[in-house]
Amino acid sequence: MERAGAGSFEIDQIVNEIEKQLFDGMATKKIYNEAFSMLRKYSKSVAGRYKIKQAIFELGPSGYPFERFVSEILKYQGYCTKFGVVIQGHCVSHEIDVAAEKDVKHIMVECKFHNRQGY
DSSP: OTTTOOOHHHHHHHHHHHHHHHTTTOOOHHHHHHHHHHHHHHHHHHHHHHHHHHHHHOOOOOSHHHHHHHHHHHHHOOOOOEEEEEEEOOOOEEEEEEEEEEEEEEEEEEOOOOOOOOO
C-alpha cells in the first residue's frame, strides 16, 4: 500500500481493520481484496496503483490488449508507436508486437502476456 502511495495513517487504519477479520486459513486473495476495498474508500487513484498487477492480469486471455497497453505506455513517454508491424529480415519476415520511434531511438517490443502469477 505504501508503494502505491498510501499514507501511514491510511495504512494503519486498514491493517488494524483487517487484523480484526483474520482467521486461520484465510486466503491471501481475501486479505488483498479487503485491503483494496478499504483503500479505495481513501483514494481511488492509490487503490488503482495498488491493483495494477491484477488489472494487467484482467486484460484477458489474449495478448492483444496487453500489446495495446504497452503501446500506450510508450506513447505517454513521447514515442510514436505502431503494433502488429511486419519487418522483413534477412531470410524471413518477423511480426513485431510494438514498434516505437522517438527522435533517433527505434524500439521493437515482443510482448509476452501471461494472466497467471509465476509465468
